[in-house]
Amino acid sequence: MSQQNIILGYWAFPLRGQPIRYIFELAQYPYQQTNYTFEGAKDWFEKDKKELGLDFPNLPYLIQGDFKITESQNIVNFALDVTKQHHLLGAGLIRFKIDNIRFLCDELIAKTFLASTKSGEDKKAEISSSVVPKFKSLQTAIGNKKYLFENKLTLADVYAYTAINALKHLLSDEYKQFAQTFDPFMKNFEEIPLIKAYHNSNRYPKFG
Ligand SMILES: N[C@@H](CCC(=O)N[C@@H](CS)C(=O)NCC(=O)O)C(=O)O
Structure with a gap:
């Protein structure tokens, strides 16, 4: 896996994508966030959903260089792997x-x-x-x-x-x-x- 920054995209609310944030935080693992607001939802629906190159565009998404995934449970598994927190x-x-x-x-x-x-x-x-x-x-x-x-x-x-x-x-x-x-x-x-x-x-x- 490349050492490029991890970007986590999700709504600016602690909902379905929030456990992923907790996993990174519990490991003090660096990650960047793109948090979409409901008022600015067109930044997601009209722009990033079409332009980020996601195979299955959805929120949450995780991007690390050319590696791009969606599905929250899939991202949880990735975050547990990368932060070595399988004990959770x-x-x-x-x-x-x-x-x-x-x-x-x-x-x-x-x-x-x-x-x-x-x-x-x-x-x-x-x-x-x-x-x-x-x-x-x-x-x-x-x-x-x-x-x-x-x-x-x-x-x-x-x-x-x-x-x-x-x-x-x-x-x-x-x-x-x-x-x-x-x-x-x-x-x-x-x-x-x-x-x-x-x-x-x-x-x-x-x-x-
Ligand atoms: N099965 C998907 C469901 C994702 C989903 O329903 N995402 C909602 C927020 S929790 C959403 O607003 N997706 C943006 C979209 O449909 O473009 C997952 O677990 O990630």
Whole structure:
């Protein structure tokens, strides 16, 4: 692999592409960002989507010289490789339990965002059918644990935090019923020194 700079392209929000940012940050691995705003969405749709030379144009994307990939889970795998953080995947059968939460939360992040864009009965239906039941399962899995598996940080925590943070900011009324479980879980993640420094930096594209 060439030593050219890594460029990560995604929306300027901590949604589906956010776990990739956490992986680079947890390793203090240098990466550049192209963060697209919703107001400036045409920079993506009308320009970069057509001009960057991506085989399968989408957000997130990762470019390193001539190496260009999309699909968020593919980029997560690349980021784990390049930062040598395979331990975040776990070992043995736990790997599959971790991935269970990883893929559930990936979908949940998208569903939470989708529900937040709706209104009235549509919004209520989306929340009660697709969002709340999955957060209830996540709440049971978290219980009063600091980390989901083996008392240490894994990709499951990174994804769970990203999904819960999306719920808290995009559907704040729905968050309330989970706060007793999710508040301490979020606080624990936010107190990891590298995460704390990142969240306080201008590299973190926070909500609002
Ligand atoms: N399967 C794809 C889905 C990507 C996707 O849906 N991207 C959304 C944001 S999360 C988007 O806005 N894509 C830009 C586009 O469709 O051009 C992945 O996991 O990366």
